[in-house]
Amino acid sequence: xxxxxxxxxxxxxxxxxxxxxxxxxxxxxxxxxxxxxxxxxxxxxxxxxxxxxxxxxxxxxxxxxxxxxxxxxxxxxxxxxxxxxxxxxxxxxxxxxxxxxxxxxxxxxxxxxxxxxxxxxxxxxxxxxxxxxxxxxxxxxxxxxxxxxxxxxxxxxxxxxxxxxxxxxxxxxxxxxxxxxxxxxxxxxxxxxxxxxxxxxxxxxxxxxxxxxxxxxxxxxx
Amino acid sequence: xxxxxxxxxxxxxxxxxxxxxxxxxxxxxxxxxxxxxxxxxxxxxxxxxxxxxxxxxxxxxxxxxxxxxxxxxxxxxxxxxxxxxxxxxxxxxxxxxxxxxxxxxxxxxxxxxxxxxxxxxxxxxxxxxxxxxxxxxxxxxxxxxxxxxxxxxxxxxxxxxxxxxxxxxxxxxxxxxxxxxxxxxxxxxxxxxxxxxxxxxxxxxxxxxxxxxxxxxxxxxxxxxxxxxxxxxxxxxxxxxxxxxxxxxxxxxxx
Numbered sequence: 001x002x003x004x005x006x007x008x009x010x011x012x013x014x015x016x017x018x019x020x021x022x023x024x025x026x027x028x029x030x031x032x033x034x035x036x037x038x039x040x041x042x043x044x045x046x047x048x049x050x051x052x053x054x055x056x057x058x059x060x061x062x063x064x065x066x067x068x069x070x071x072x073x074x075x076x077x078x079x080x081x082x083x084x085x086x087x088x089x090x091x092x093x094x095x096x097x098x099x100x101x102x103x104x105x106x107x108x109x110x111x112x113x114x115x116x117x118x119x120x121x122x123x124x125x126x127x128x129x130x131x132x133x134x135x136x137x138x139x140x141x142x143x144x145x146x147x148x149x150x151x152x153x154x155x156x157x158x159x160x161x162x163x164x165x166x167x168x169x170x171x172x173x174x175x176x177x178x179x180x181x182x183x184x185x186x187x188x189x190x191x192x193x194x195x196x197x198x199x200x201x202x203x204x205x206x207x208x209x210x211x212x213x214x215x216x217x218x219x220x221x222x
Numbered sequence: 223x224x225x226x227x228x229x230x231x232x233x234x235x236x237x238x239x240x241x242x243x244x245x246x247x248x249x250x251x252x253x254x255x256x257x258x259x260x261x262x263x264x265x266x267x268x269x270x271x272x273x274x275x276x277x278x279x280x281x282x283x284x285x286x287x288x289x290x291x292x293x294x295x296x297x298x299x300x301x302x303x304x305x306x307x308x309x310x311x312x313x314x315x316x317x318x319x320x321x322x323x324x325x326x327x328x329x330x331x332x333x334x335x336x337x338x339x340x341x342x343x344x345x346x347x348x349x350x351x352x353x354x355x356x357x358x359x360x361x362x363x364x365x366x367x368x369x370x371x372x373x374x375x376x377x378x379x380x381x382x383x384x385x386x387x388x389x390x391x392x393x394x395x396x397x398x399x400x401x402x403x404x405x406x407x408x409x410x411x412x413x414x415x416x417x418x419x420x421x422x423x424x425x426x427x428x429x430x431x432x433x434x435x436x437x438x439x440x441x442x443x444x445x446x447x448x449x450x451x452x453x454x455x456x457x458x459x460x461x462x463x464x465x466x467x468x469x470x471x472x473x474x475x476x477x
Binding site: 119 | 303308
């Protein structure tokens, strides 16, 4: 058994290009996921609003209960049957964003519910509406508590984004597979891909820990 | 107690149950302008629930509550949200656990209400807040965050925050119960000064000295009912109800 990393060195620029696409698609998906997650998380706070709560809960249940790959294929191969043809990149962002939105919504809901009930009572007793109290008092406190779990979600999403290579998107995984298809050096190239993913997730983890430290030092997180 | 002038707070025949547990039954209360009503009684007697009904943090299932002549709860029905919010601006609330907004400075805690709800300009709201912080003796803490304050300081900021909405009545829910004993006095001082200025107040407390000194009317609650009401001299010196007597004995022998 001999190892030959030459194809990896030769294909390095392509791999780096793929890594950039991976970062782009992950960041865009997380952004979409955050917007969706915020709305869905708030919708799931009040079970007495049956329609909104039911829709939000249905979404979270479906997304968390089915494989991401199936969801991506539904968008990429399913939507064209309705003559909806989205570019692959858009499909990837949409699929990953919808997927991560379900998880972010649980982060949002948990963070909001972790804020002391007295905060809402104090805000309402001043005369604020529920929305005002949410926007001015509850969410600013909850957002700080969302940062660490959102970081974990970001890392999970970087790894999950490898699946979009199956939608013909030229991400890190896809670029690696192209190199394999001409060099037949599967082990070496997959090792290289794994290494690059590890660098991406580790750097993200470090960055997040740094951010959290600064928030703590600033007294924003108790 | 007299009911000649139109009352600031009028509670008529309210009742409330949490499941099978009856917390309030047929409670009535009328608070005249500038009156200080102090509610005492054993824990679990429903005093906090009664107070929280007065700004609809709890909604009674029976009876009616009127604030400054406007219905808050009518026959167990809460008014719509928009009117509720407007009415709550007239009612200041001070909580046992302070509930200051930890992400805002002391100054911002006091200005957030006037700025967001009364659409007051920043300079106007800041001036008002500085005036109120001076009144509660915390001018030097305007830029501090709540986490850096003592319990007594937090509660004084909470009082300033409620006053900033220029309420017609102030509700105090055991405002000194969460404080270290040496910090109780500074909060009671502020409350006494407010009472002297003519603020209408309903106070749930275990501070019998405060009740005796400041209250116009002392109400004693037990098992969800008001069992005795009258001027403090009468309630403390010549209680009519035997349950009042046993409660007062228990409280006073503790001190």
